[in-house]
Amino acid sequence: MVLENLGRSLDNAIRNIRRQPKVDKEAIKVLIQDLQRALLTADVQVELVFAMTEAIQKAAINTKISENTKRKNFIIKLVHDELIKTLGGKKAPIRIRSGKKNVILLVGIQGSGKTTSVGKLAHHFKSKGFKVATVTTDTWRPGAYEQLVQLSKQVGVECYGNPNEKNALKIAIKESKKAINEGHEIIIVDTAGRHKEEKELIEEMIKIENVLKPNETILVIDGTLGQQAFKQAEEFANATSIGSIIVTKLDGTAKGGGALSACAATNASIRFIGVGENIDDLEEFEPTDFVGSLLGIPNLEALVQKVQEAEAMADPELQKKLMRGKFTLDDLCSLLKNFKKVGKFKQLLSMMGGGNIPDALKEDAEKNIQKWEIILNSLTQEEKENPTIIKKERKKRIHKGAGVEYAEINRMLDQYKQMKRMMKNMIQMAKKGKGGMPGMPGMPGMPGGMNQLMKKFGKDFKF
Ligand SMILES: Nc1nc2c(ncn2[C@@H]2O[C@H](COP(=O)(O)OP(=O)(O)OP(=O)(O)O)[C@@H](O)[C@H]2O)c(=O)[nH]1
Ligand SMILES: [Mg+2]
Structure with a gap:
C-alpha cells in the first residue's frame, strides 16, 4: 500500500x-x-x-x-x-473524447518520472480501449528516444519521434500530427526534463502548450520531494488552467503525505499517483478511496454515509422547524436544502411516513426535487407561510414565472399536504410518548430528538 x-x-x-x-x-x-x-x-x-x-x-x-x-x-x-x-x-476525470483527437502533455523537472509515466498512461488508456500513441520530444537526454520506444513496445502502442531532429517544438507539431492522422485517439507527449528550476520549466511548458493545445497538461512531481513539491505545484497551477498532477515514486517514500497535501494545497488536481517502476504501477487518485484505505x-x-444521514436529520435548526408545529412551505424549503446534502429525499419521506407512502410517490418526489425548488423560489413569503391561499390565479402566475407545468404545482402542493398530515401524526404520537409513528424504518435522530423538544416546548404545538 x-x-x-x-x-x-x-x-x-x-x-x-x-x-x-x-x-x-x-x-x-x-x-x-x-x-x-x-x-x-x-x-x-x-x-x-x-x-x-x-x-x-x-x-x-x-x-x-x-x-x-x-x-x-x-x-x-x-x-x-x-x-x-x-x-x-x-475531482473530475480527464476529459477524453472518444473518436476525437486528444493530446496529453507531460512536463516536469529532471528525473521526476515523466517518461515512465507516459508509458504508464499509455497502458492505462489502452486498457480502457482507446487507440493510444506516444510522442517523444526530448532532444536533451541521451537515450530518451530509445527509452520511450522501448516502453511503448512493452505497452503495445506506437511511439512517434525523430532522433535526428534537434528542435523539440518542430517534433511536437509534426509527430503529433502524424500520430493523429494515423487514427490515434490519445496522443501522450513526453518532454525533456532538463530544467532544474520551476520558472524555466513553466516557460517552456507554455510554449509547447501554445503549439500543441493539449486537452490536459500534466505536471509530473517526484513524491520523494515531500513538502518541497508545493512550489512546483503552485507555479504550475498558476500558469495553466488545464493542468493536473501525477505524483510519482510514492511507493516506499515516507514523505508521500507531504507531497500529496502540498500539491492539493495549491488547488491543482492530483489525477494519478505512481507507485512503482512498472507500467501498471499507476493508480487513479481518488481522495475518498485513498483515505478509506489509509484509515483501514x-x-x-x-459508515460515513450513515453518520451523514443521521446528522442531517439531527440538524437542530431542522428539528426546530419540524417541531414548530406549523409545517409551512418555507419549512419544506429547508427540508429540501438539508436533504439535498444527503442526496436522499426518498429517505426523508420514509422517515416521515414510513410505509404509508407508496414507493412510486417517494421516487417521484426525489425526481422532482429540482422542479420543486424552482416552484418554491417563485412563491411569495406570504404564500410560503400560508399555502392555502395558492389558488388558481396564483398558480397561473407561478406556472408562468417558474416555467414549470401547471400540473407540477398541484403535484407539489398535494405532496406537501400529505407531508403536513404525516408531521401532525408524528408529533401527536410523540406527545403520547410513543416516540414516533409505527412503521418508520430508519428514522435516525427523530424520535429522541423530538421527545426532547416536546419536553422543551410542552403542548404548544398546533396545526
Ligand atoms: N519507485 C518508483 N520509481 C519510479 C516511478 N516513476 C518513475 N520512477 C523511476 O524514476 C527514474 C526516472 O524516471 P524517468 O521516467 O526516466 O524520469 P523523467 O522525468 O523522464 O527523467 P528525464 O527525462 O531525465 O527528466 C527511473 O528510474 C524510473 O524507473 C515510481 O512511481 N516509483
Ligand atoms: Mg524522460
Missing part, C-alpha cells in the same frame, strides 16, 4: 478509538495526538496538521449529535472528512 506507515498509524489510532467503550475528552485527546504524530511523520506540513487536528478536536467535543449516531463513528467521519479536504476532495476501515463509505 502507498504510504504504508501513515496507513498503519492512522489505522491504529482509529482502532484505538473504536475500542473505547465510551469516547470522552481524554480519548479524543489521545486520538488527536496519534493523528498529529502520524501526519507529521508522513511529512505533512506542521501548520496543516495542527489546523486539521484542531478542527477535528473542536467538532468532536462540541458538536451535538443525534442519539442514533455513536460518537466514535461521528469522530471517524470527522477524521475522514478532514483528510479528504487536505487531499483536495473530489472496511465499508468506511457506508
Whole structure:
C-alpha cells in the first residue's frame, strides 16, 4: 500500500478509538495526538496538521449529535472528512473524447518520472480501449528516444519521434500530427526534463502548450520531494488552467503525505499517483478511496454515509422547524436544502411516513426535487407561510414565472399536504410518548430528538 506507515498509524489510532467503550475528552485527546504524530511523520506540513487536528478536536467535543449516531463513528467521519479536504476532495476525470483527437502533455523537472509515466498512461488508456500513441520530444537526454520506444513496445502502442531532429517544438507539431492522422485517439507527449528550476520549466511548458493545445497538461512531481513539491505545484497551477498532477515514486517514500497535501494545497488536481517502476504501477487518485484505505476501515463509505444521514436529520435548526408545529412551505424549503446534502429525499419521506407512502410517490418526489425548488423560489413569503391561499390565479402566475407545468404545482402542493398530515401524526404520537409513528424504518435522530423538544416546548404545538 502507498504510504504504508501513515496507513498503519492512522489505522491504529482509529482502532484505538473504536475500542473505547465510551469516547470522552481524554480519548479524543489521545486520538488527536496519534493523528498529529502520524501526519507529521508522513511529512505533512506542521501548520496543516495542527489546523486539521484542531478542527477535528473542536467538532468532536462540541458538536451535538443525534442519539442514533455513536460518537466514535461521528469522530471517524470527522477524521475522514478532514483528510479528504487536505487531499483536495473530489475531482473530475480527464476529459477524453472518444473518436476525437486528444493530446496529453507531460512536463516536469529532471528525473521526476515523466517518461515512465507516459508509458504508464499509455497502458492505462489502452486498457480502457482507446487507440493510444506516444510522442517523444526530448532532444536533451541521451537515450530518451530509445527509452520511450522501448516502453511503448512493452505497452503495445506506437511511439512517434525523430532522433535526428534537434528542435523539440518542430517534433511536437509534426509527430503529433502524424500520430493523429494515423487514427490515434490519445496522443501522450513526453518532454525533456532538463530544467532544474520551476520558472524555466513553466516557460517552456507554455510554449509547447501554445503549439500543441493539449486537452490536459500534466505536471509530473517526484513524491520523494515531500513538502518541497508545493512550489512546483503552485507555479504550475498558476500558469495553466488545464493542468493536473501525477505524483510519482510514492511507493516506499515516507514523505508521500507531504507531497500529496502540498500539491492539493495549491488547488491543482492530483489525477494519478505512481507507485512503482512498472507500467501498471499507476493508480487513479481518488481522495475518498485513498483515505478509506489509509484509515483501514472496511465499508468506511457506508459508515460515513450513515453518520451523514443521521446528522442531517439531527440538524437542530431542522428539528426546530419540524417541531414548530406549523409545517409551512418555507419549512419544506429547508427540508429540501438539508436533504439535498444527503442526496436522499426518498429517505426523508420514509422517515416521515414510513410505509404509508407508496414507493412510486417517494421516487417521484426525489425526481422532482429540482422542479420543486424552482416552484418554491417563485412563491411569495406570504404564500410560503400560508399555502392555502395558492389558488388558481396564483398558480397561473407561478406556472408562468417558474416555467414549470401547471400540473407540477398541484403535484407539489398535494405532496406537501400529505407531508403536513404525516408531521401532525408524528408529533401527536410523540406527545403520547410513543416516540414516533409505527412503521418508520430508519428514522435516525427523530424520535429522541423530538421527545426532547416536546419536553422543551410542552403542548404548544398546533396545526
Ligand atoms: N519507485 C518508483 N520509481 C519510479 C516511478 N516513476 C518513475 N520512477 C523511476 O524514476 C527514474 C526516472 O524516471 P524517468 O521516467 O526516466 O524520469 P523523467 O522525468 O523522464 O527523467 P528525464 O527525462 O531525465 O527528466 C527511473 O528510474 C524510473 O524507473 C515510481 O512511481 N516509483
Ligand atoms: Mg524522460
